[in-house]
Amino acid sequence: MQADFILHNCANVIAIYPGSFDPITLGHLDIIERGCRLFEQVIVAVLRNPNKTPLFTVQERIAQIRQATMHLSNVEVDGFHGLTVNYAQMRQAQVLIRGLRALSDFEVELQMAHTNKTLSNQIETVFLATSNEYSFLSSSQVKEIARFGGSIDHLVPPHVAIEIYRCHAKKPT
Numbered sequence: 001m002q003a004d005f006i007l008h009n010c011a012n013v014i015a016i017y018p019g020s021f022d023p024i025t026l027g028h029l030d031i032i033e034r035g036c037r038l039f040e041q042v043i044v045a046v047l048r049n050p051n052k053t054p055l056f057t058v059q060e061r062i063a064q065i066r067q068a069t070m071h072l073s074n075v076e077v078d079g080f081h082g083l084t085v086n087y088a089q090m091r092q093a094q095v096l097i098r099g100l101r102a103l104s105d106f107e108v109e110l111q112m113a114h115t116n117k118t119l120s121n122q123i124e125t126v127f128l129a130t131s132n133e134y135s136f137l138s139s140s141q142v143k144e145i146a147r148f149g150g151s152i153d154h155l156v157p158p159h160v161a162i163e164i165y166r167c168h169a170k171k172p173t
Contacts, residue, residue, distance in 0.1 A: 015039040015095040015126070018084045020047050022054045023160045024065050025142055027134030031099040034128055036072050043091055044069070048081040055143055055167055068157040085119040096125045101135050 015035055021028055021044070035042045046061050056064070058079045069075040080087040088096060096116065098109045106127070113125035130137075137155060146152050146164045153161050 013039045013095055014041045014043065014091065014093040015097050016043050016045050016084065016088045016091065016093045017097040018045040018047055020049045020052055020054065020139070021061050021065060022052065022056055022139050023142060023156055023164060024061065024068055025134070025137050025139055025156050027099065027130055027137040029068055029157065030131050030134055031097065031128050032069060032075060033072065035097045036074050039095065041074050041076065042097070043093065044075060044077045045084070045087055046077065046079045048079065055164070064160050064163065067159055083119065085116050085123055088123050089120060094123060096123060098125055098127050099130050100127050101130045
């Protein structure tokens with residue numbers, strides 16, 4: 001009964017799942033799929049992070065995520081730069097979705113959620129614990145495994161794995 005009440009109240013909620021997604025992993029996809037069951041619309045917001053050197057451009061990442069989420073009718077994929085809270089306000093979102101893999105993620109994410117709350121009292125952060133099979137997974141690990149010739153087929157969607165392998169085939173080792 002209580003779960004029905006919660007899901008009913010989330011029926012009109014727009015949620016933002018922000019990140020660099022370079023590349024999108026099966027862990028990210030798991031969080032997106034679960035968020036889609038909770039909220040009316042999930043906007044996967046691809047961040048242009050000036051502190052990172054990306055493997056793929058923002059437009060390439062957007063295309064990869066769109067292909068990976070084609071089966072989800074309530075997902076939109078968009079790019080943005082600047083503060084996530086400002087983007088969420090612009091999109092009239094009420095929730096930020098964040099995935100948690102480990103205690104270390106929680107510390108960083110909680111600090112960010114508190115900071116975001118000081119910027120906008122209207123936006124809540126919802127933490128989703130990563131499914132067990134993806135608790136170790138990060139985009140950085142995927143890139144490192146691929147760079148050294150390891151298989152990433154079990155870590156990312158098939159079309160993304162192909163693109164990563166292509167990138168590393170072009171680069172001298």
